[in-house]
Amino acid sequence: MSRHITVSGVDLEIEEKGQGRPLLFLHPGEGLRPDHPWLDLLARYHRVIAPHHPGFGGSALPDWFGTVDDLAYLYLDLAAALQLQGAVLAGACFGGWVAAEIAVRNTQRFAALLLSAPLGIKVGGVLDRDITDMHAISRAEFMRLAWADPAKGEIDYTQLPETELAAIARGREALCVFGWKPYMHNPRLKHWLHRIGIPAHLLWGEQDGIVSLAYGEAWKAAIPGATFETIPDAGHYPHWEQPEAFARGLRAFTDRL
Amino acid sequence: MRTWYFSEMAYHPAWDKGLARGSLRVNFPNENVDPREAGTLLNRYLDEFALCDEAGLDIMVNEHHSTATCMTVSVPMALAVIARETKKARLLTLGNPIANRPDPVRVAEEMAWLDCLSGGRLEMGLVKGAPYEISPANSNPGRLMRRYWEAHDLILKALSTHTGPFSWEGEFFQYRAVNIWPRPIQQPTPPVWMTGMSMDTGRLAAEKGHVVGTLLSGGLAKPMYDAYRKRARELGWEAGPDRMAYAAIVGVGTTREEGLRRADSIADYVRTAPVVAEPFTNPPGYNSIGANVAMLKAGPRAHRMVTDRNGVPIDHRTATVHQFMDTDTVFAGTPDDVFAQLQAFNTRMGGVGHLLFFGQGGHLSHQDAKANITLFGKEVAPRLRELGAPTEAEAAE
Numbered sequence: 027m028s029r030h031i032t033v034s035g036v037d038l039e040i041e042e043k044g045q046g047r048p049l050l051f052l053h054p055g056e057g058l059r060p061d062h063p064w065l066d067l068l069a070r071y072h073r074v075i076a077p078h079h080p081g082f083g084g085s086a087l088p089d090w091f092g093t094v095d096d097l098a099y100l101y102l103d104l105a106a107a108l109q110l111q112g113a114v115l116a117g118a119c120f121g122g123w124v125a126a127e128i129a130v131r132n133t134q135r136f137a138a139l140l141l142s143a144p145l146g147i148k149v150g151g152v153l154d155r156d157i158t159d160m161h162a163i164s165r166a167e168f169m170r171l172a173w174a175d176p177a178k179g180e181i182d183y184t185q186l187p188e189t190e191l192a193a194i195a196r197g198r199e200a201l202c203v204f205g206w207k208p209y210m211h212n213p214r215l216k217h218w219l220h221r222i223g224i225p226a227h228l229l230w231g232e233q234d235g236i237v238s239l240a241y242g243e244a245w246k247a248a249i250p251g252a253t254f255e256t257i258p259d260a261g262h263y264p265h266w267e268q269p270e271a272f273a274r275g276l277r278a279f280t281d282r283l
Numbered sequence: 284m285r286t287w288y289f290s291e292m293a294y295h296p297a298w299d300k301g302l303a304r305g306s307l308r309v310n311f312p313n314e315n316v317d318p319r320e321a322g323t324l325l326n327r328y329l330d331e332f333a334l335c336d337e338a339g340l341d342i343m344v345n346e347h348h349s350t351a352t353c354m355t356v357s358v359p360m361a362l363a364v365i366a367r368e369t370k371k372a373r374l375l376t377l378g379n380p381i382a383n384r385p386d387p388v389r390v391a392e393e394m395a396w397l398d399c400l401s402g403g404r405l406e407m408g409l410v411k412g413a414p415y416e417i418s419p420a421n422s423n424p425g426r427l428m429r430r431y432w433e434a435h436d437l438i439l440k441a442l443s444t445h446t447g448p449f450s451w452e453g454e455f456f457q458y459r460a461v462n463i464w465p466r467p468i469q470q471p472t473p474p475v476w477m478t479g480m481s482m483d484t485g486r487l488a489a490e491k492g493h494v495v496g497t498l499l500s501g502g503l504a505k506p507m508y509d510a511y512r513k514r515a516r517e518l519g520w521e522a523g524p525d526r527m528a529y530a531a532i533v534g535v536g537t538t539r540e541e542g543l544r545r546a547d548s549i550a551d552y553v554r555t556a557p558v559v560a561e562p563f564t565n566p567p568g569y570n571s572i573g574a575n576v577a578m579l580k581a582g583p584r585a586h587r588m589v590t591d592r593n594g595v596p597i598d599h600r601t602a603t604v605h606q607f608m609d610t611d612t613v614f615a616g617t618p619d620d621v622f623a624q625l626q627a628f629n630t631r632m633g634g635v636g637h638l639l640f641f642g643q644g645g646h647l648s649h650q651d652a653k654a655n656i657t658l659f660g661k662e663v664a665p666r667l668r669e670l671g672a673p674t675e676a677e678a679a680e
Contacts, residue, residue: 089429092425092426161418161562161566161567162309162310162418162562162563163562164560164561164562165561165562165583183579183580183582184579184580184581184582186579188576188580191575191576191579191580192572192573192575192576194579195567195572195575195576195579196572198567198568198575199424199425199426199567199568199572200425201425201567202423202424202425202566202567202568203423203425203426203568204425206421206423206424206425207421207423
């Protein structure tokens with residue numbers, strides 16, 4: 027069920043479901059899509075708390091708000107407001123970048139960090155494109171790169187109500203506000219990942235065409251003690267494309283805590 | 284109605300290859316341009332601009348980037364050449380894409396410099412820029428208009444402040460000592476223009492009192508002009524035709540056939556220029572939420588068309604010169620024909636004070652371009668100058 031909560035003056039829409047160890051889930055640049063099966067699967071073992079990022083869904087994007095730093099502090103304040111303890115901090119794609127920015131700042135309320143194909147770090151040289159320029163390819167090409175089976179991710183926008191379309195358009199703009207330049211990364215973040223002192227696990231779709239397995243290995247190398255797991259028949263969004271395998275990977279990781 | 288000649292300074296020799304690739308902009312590699320040929324064309328186009336001074340026309344320059352459709356990469360650079368080659372023509376930038384410029388103070392400096400160089404002949408268009416300009420500039424399409432307005436305010440303050448330096452600590456731009464040298468001749472600033480296609484832009488331009496122009500979109504122009512006039516009245520002033528500008532292709536000839544032939548050749552630009560790879564046509568944030576909802580609802584295969592005066596959709600990529608005339612994209616024929624068409628247009632629009640005369644698309648020969656400018660300047664422009672607000676303007680809502 028979604029509800030609204032005001033944190034640091036920002037009106038946030040959050041989805042909340044299930045019982046168990048709290049799991050703060052930060053969604054990809056494509057949005058939250060709480061109606062997909064992933065949320066129910068994770069809610070079997072967790073109290074899942076999934077905010078819509080400011081500008082996405084029903085969450086407001088105040089004029090003063092506009093960086094990934096802002097998101098990191100906002101979600102630290104959200105975790106405090108909800109009095110989370112020993113929570114799993116999880117993020118996918120753009121949300122993985124935000125989760126890492128949170129984890130380098132403060133892990134007091136978190137027991138573990140799960141990153142699913144995170145964006146956010148710079149690995150290669152100036153001429154290397156670590157992250158596919160999703161805004162320089164057609165929608166069809168994006169779907170081919172982001173999904174092992176693009177048909178699974180297709181959305182018929184012509185059938186959606188206008189309120190939902192407006193939310194999608196607002197979310198797309200918000201993603202640009204947060205991540206346009208430098209493109210979907212923070213050039214300094216890699217140098218702070220050593221600060222992450224909680225267990226960290228990386229999940230990666232084997233057919234991810236947005237960020238490569240080699241990019242995932244660079245994340246693994248930069249976070250002390252991080253583990254790395256790939257998911258077959260999945261692209262950039264394993265929690266949507268292979269929700270059962272994603273839930274199993276998460277469960278195996280949290281069982282070790 | 285004043286007339287401002289302009290040309291995109293296109294690199295048309297590469298158009299066929301660009302059309303075959305489905306994009307003439309952004310991702311069309313520059314191996315497709317022969318730099319010597321580019322230089323020859325630039326000199327030819329600049330000669331065509333220079334001719335306007337003798338022909339009694341004013342001059343407008345625009346800029347685009349990473350494209351075979353327009354080689355003007357810098358409005359001030361082109362106008363610097365033209366300012367030296369002309370004596371009387373007023374010189375309009377339409378414009379400076381200020382939401383894509385990292386350094387608005389530099390824009391103010393360039394504009395002041397041009398105003399000095401030209402003896403106070405500058406008119407200064409500050410524009411949002413086309414969607415496919417976002418990528419070459421790598422400017423953030425999110426919050427684009429907020430950045431636009433901050434740059435706009437800073438440029439006007441830099442041009443009009445004489446007791447600086449002043450500091451600026453804004454959301455997008457920060458300076459500690461703004462104090463441009465030289466300052467412009469025209470005070471407080473050279474006349475300011477904007478471009479747009481929406482009623483919102485019309486209202487905003489009215490609040491600033493700027494001239495508002497629109498390009499090749501007859502159906503959209505009237506509601507924008509009406510919104511401008513209505514907002515001005517709400518604010519206690521009457522917006523005359525001098526606040527409204529319209530860009531159209533014009534082909535004029537000693538015979539109707541010659542005028543139509545010239546217009547048809549220039550119109551190849553309009554048939555070509557919209558061809559750009561999909562992701563660059565609508566970066567998120569560039570268009571309003573409402574416009575994006577409409578596009579998502581229409582589906583990915585919908586091609587945006589303009590409509591003619593009877594509401595019939597026209598595809599710019601394949602339109603005939605007569606179809607373009609039905610959308611007010613083209614005015615063509617003998618001098619009498621063109622004057623009559625523009626007079627009727629002026630009445631339909633409720634008074635338009637500035638015609639932006641698109642007189643060279645690329646394919647038009649140098650001889651034809653010169654003849655088009657000369658004939659227009661001699662036979663049409665003087666009569667347009669007498670054309671004020673229509674006596675029976677259509678009632679504005």
